[in-house]
Amino acid sequence: MKKIQTPPLVLEIKKKYLLEHLDEVKKLIETWIGELRAPLPFSRERHFELESVYSPASEVDPDRNHILRHHLKSRALWNHHTNWQRSLENIFQLISEIRTRAEELLLEMPLAEKRDYTEDYLGTALWKAFALTREKKFELNYTIPKGREGVALGAYLIELSASTLEELNMVIHQHKALVESISSKTGMELLLAEFFRAEDLEGKMQKIASTALASNNIIYPCKFCKYLWK
Ligand SMILES: [Zn+2]
DSSP states (O other), X not given: OOOOOOOHHHHHHHHHHHHHHHHHHHHHHXXXXXXXXXXXXXXXXXXXXXXXXXXXXXXXXXXHHHHHXXXXXXXHHHHHHHHHHHHHHXXXXXXXXXXXXXXXXXXXXXXXXXXXXXXXXXXXXXXXXXXXHXXXXXXXXXXXXXXXXXXXXXXXXXXXXXXXXXXXXXXXXXXXXXXXXXXXXXSHHHHHHXXXXXXXXXXXXXXXXXXXXXXXXXXXXXXXXXXXXX
């Protein structure tokens, strides 16, 4: 029996579509590599969803997730990925525990009743406590906000009423003490260790995926392109 040949025109069209698809796959992988980065815990500068475990945007979409998992075949890559997800879940858990302990520490502090503290008072203290645990040094640039009373830390107002030098110094002194106390008493070291574990896995995944891209090791079928290969 003679095999029915696919008409040359159809072959041409399939080839064109396949090349377009592989181009999109490459762009998707590039985007995804950039997303393999756990947000800095308590960061005020790189905001992220605090209410849930971090997940790359490309993976949230089921179709794009399917493409990634079928065009990147490295088993080591997806093993690292499983461990990374576990690490991100631990980070999320630790963040929530540390926040609770920090709130308790704040309640124990002898804060002046007359002062008007903002939400960022604790928020920036958590952020800087993580930085202190990581860098082993203080980097706290307190300022007096222009045209108003109170104290700011970087771009964030932490207190709204201090006006005399004594009051300003007291707010700054107590905030520093809170940063130090959160850094040493809430399990921040555990969070840092878990964050380093996640970072290490991110580096490994980025390397494998980048090598696959550079060597064109992505030419596998997925459900969107499998009919184009025949
Ligand atoms: Zn495909």
